[in-house]
Amino acid sequence: MRSGKNTLRKTMRHSLRQEWYSTLHDLRAEKRNAQHWQGAHRPEIEALEQAWIALGEGVQLDEESERRDFEREAKKSAMVCSWRACEHHHGKPSVPLQTCKGCGQAKYCSRECQKLDWKEGRHKLRCGNRLADK
Known part of the structure; x- marks a missing residue:
């Protein structure tokens, strides 16, 4: 049964990897916006950010590695x-x-x-x- 879980985790990681860091990046930007506007939705955004991080960690995504890939793609797509x-x-x-x-x-x-x-x-x-x- 364990190998089935690993296959599922790998599939989820592969699918999630395409959008995970960009979504985390957007959540953090939205959190900064909420802070600017007296924190109207900040607790909800923080909870969502933490859940999103936990999901990424659950499928073994490394935030630093994903950030580097995101920035490299952003530079490439800007051209x-x-x-x-x-x-x-x-x-x-x-x-x-x-x-x-x-x-x-x-x-x-x-x-x-x-x-x-x-x-x-x-x-x-x-x-x-x-x-x-x-």
Whole structure:
């Protein structure tokens, strides 16, 4: 039975790893925001942060290692078009990238790529949530 648990843990770690540190990063940013606004939701955010950390530890994710990977990916993604179907998604484009004014994170080589990522990609979901929070 133990090997079944290890297989499940490995599967969970692999799946969770893609979003774990970025979510932890966002929770901590939200906690700083809550502190700025007299801590309106700070206890709830702290509890959620601790639960999220425990989940990561439960599947043996190392926060420091995940932070380094997150920062490396952030640097890499800052140099390529965010629209996954764009030819410049895997290599630096010859034109300067424009940053999304909604979230300040996604970067695009053209207005067309920005529109496609909004309509067909995942940017509407990610940026739309941030816009709703502003």
